[in-house]
Amino acid sequence: MKVRFAPSPTGKLHVGNIITALRNWLYVRQAGGIFLLRIDDTDTARSTQAYEDGIRTDLTWLGLNWDETARQSERFSIYDQARDKLIAMGLLYPCYETSEELDRKRKIALSRKLPPVYDRAALALSEEAIAAYKAEGRSPHWRFRLSGQRVTWTDLIRGEQSVDTASMSDPVLIRADGAYLYTLPSVVDDVDLGVTHVIRGEDHVTNTGAQAEIFDALTGGKRPQFGHFPLLVGADGETLSKRIGSLSVESLREDGVAPLAVLSLMARIGTSDPIEAVDSLDTLIAGFDFSKIGRAPARFDPDDVRRLDAQLMHNAPFAAVSDRLAAQGIAISEELWLAVRGNLSRLDDVVEWAQIVSGPMEPVIEDKAFAAAAAELLPTGTYDESTWSMFTDAVKAATGAKGKALFMPLRKALTGKDHGPEMGRLLPLIGRERAYARLLGEG
């Protein structure tokens, strides 16, 4: 079996793309098939190498590796063959209307409350009329002739599906300038490259009707299996806003978010599995099942990515984050990471704690005498996690302070903050020398 992820290199990969890539990837990794990365760059005017490179970088960062890759711009001769075949079969016919004329026809149909379906006027054109258009300098665009029948298939996610091709316009496969539109290359490649399962968003459901007929025409009736999952909507339940919908993988990465935080959410959103941070892609692969995917649009809230990222960080071993820290230009010790990870809500919060530990910082001292007395009671020798309780016991004995009145002033003096990781772990990192200075009010 083989699935494909087929982005157009006309922009950056965003959350909507990830969910498509991920669901294809999880399915094929579970089933043990081939994941094809196909770059749909037939629109040479809008496609760029930079975007294509970006897509590969993003997928690699996410950990979604591919087994094969193809580029549509290198395959035009195959599309030419398919074109010729369809013309010979009488299924691809030339049309001479301009965009403006088609637009006008659509508006007239709509104003009469009729469906704006192409009227196939081009099929009735006389030789003379065609000659006249040619003399005028018009070159044709080409439409695929739909059967007008109801096309049915068993959708991997939606079950029995059907679309009535009589209610659709014959799709344009080739533009007047000769460029292939999405539909033909997509079908031809799926056939030629042996794609067995087409898994995509439900914005393609209607398309599937036309594509199924093109598959039938080209292969004599062999189609891949189709699966259409619901699209995401915004947190307000309405259409995914442009800003959120275009939340790019790149921006997530630059923000220091863990790939697994993104993947955990995208794999489970809209499914019956709980949305939780998972520690490996294998967990997501094992749990993937089309039957768990709902049929209603799921709400996407970018805050959920943050939440999962924080959840992941709280238990992350140093080795798991060292690459990300390096990518952010953050250099810290493993001891510091282990001490503060449970208090982080985003990765770069660690910088603040590194600064607090190493200084300089601003001690907060409300009672100078108390702090100065405490400074003299700092244990000598090697500091470890037990040092803090030795220290506080000594301060308690000497000053009589206890409870919050004992701990809070010390915490504020040593860290400048009234909250944070356990002092038992922070104190050894701060060390006696800095701790002494801080208790005397010197950062």
Added chain:
RNA sequence: GGCCCCUUCGUCUAUCGGUUAGGACAUCUGAUUUUCAUUCAGGAAAGAGGGGUUCGACUCCCCUAGGGGCUGCCA
């Protein structure tokens, strides 16, 4: 306008005619952490509305409302 899909706690969902309508996240309360975060325990919280069918409807049918998709010489 037309065609297709959808609607259960705030959110993602389970339920496939008979359940105290279950779980997860979020939220609230308590415990732990002498702080905060974490962790643990507990609580509150739902069938869009209206008609049918049925002994019985969240579940099946119809209508309404709301949401999504498509209706491109975009993908």
